[in-house]
Amino acid sequence: MESAPGRTLASRLLSFNGLFAVQKPKGPTSAAVLNLLREKLLAEAGMPKPSRRKRSQMLKIGHGGILDSTAAGVLDQITKDDLENVLQKFTGNIMQIPPLYSALKKDGQRLSTLVKKGEFVETKPARPVVVYNLTLRNFKPPLFTLDVECGGGFYVRSLVNDIGRELSSCATVRELTRTKQGPFTLEEHALSEDKWTIDEIGQSLERCMLLLQAEPSRKKLKTELSEEHTLSCEDK
Structure with a gap:
């Protein structure tokens, strides 16, 4: 009993x-x-x-x-000024392509699950997302840390990938910490x-x-992400 x-x-x-x-x-x-x-x-x-x-x-x-899993990679010669100038292009209302390794679904299965199985997965179309604030907190090549304050539906993995492309190289996330949710x-x-x-x-x-x-006017929770990661790139 x-x-x-x-x-x-x-x-x-x-x-x-x-x-x-x-x-x-x-x-x-x-x-x-x-x-x-x-x-x-x-x-x-x-x-x-x-x-x-x-x-x-x-x-x-x-x-x-x-919250995504971690990832890692390698960097060529990119200066702090290069990186800060690029970040300005990813602030505000932007278009973003979701990563293949995500929780989005195709035929009822997560894209990440299909990718792990080795199946061909088509990239989802770009969609509007918002970045309220994006700042470089630390820069020690080949590593750097970003603080990201963003809206719903935003993928940090895609942001990092896009930053690498904009720098004519590539980049991946090593560590990610969410410091605020609403x-x-x-x-x-x-x-x-x-x-x-x-x-x-x-x-x-x-x-x-x-x-x-105490915040009745908040219709949708805003997400603030502190991205503490090692990003890396390799020559193409």
Whole structure:
């Protein structure tokens, strides 16, 4: 028979409804992080681990945006002035072609999954995106770091690729960190894995929902990305 404290935790967990921030570690996919979070909460509440099919039905958890995996590569001679001048061309309302390695789908399957299988995937057409701010934070050839504040549907991988092309070379992302999603910041709001507990999430839900209510004019969450990566290029 389930103990009274167990029933209390389970009831509280299943009553949660709203948004809160989670710190995604480097390595696992966004989906893997959600699965781990779900397993930890169910275990704490003393609830049985559901089958894969019923996992999302028992405790529904979603995310507000997929974070990409890391990538790496090599740079030829590009100056700081060269790079800063190019960045101006990618600020404001721009057109961007989504990368093949993405969560966009074709015939119900993610493009990234099809690419991994070695299948031919056609490039999606360019679409409008917005970059509110794009600044060079650090430049130590062959590495540099960018801060990107952008709207929804934006791909940092495509931005980096386009920057490389504009410099008559190529570039890839080595490391990417999202520092802000709407009003939620990594430093102030995101829960690290050691705080993925029912109590901590309950408190975080209250704080985050109050934060959203304080900004009623915000119709769509704006994403700010801090891109800390090694970009590299090679001679063509």
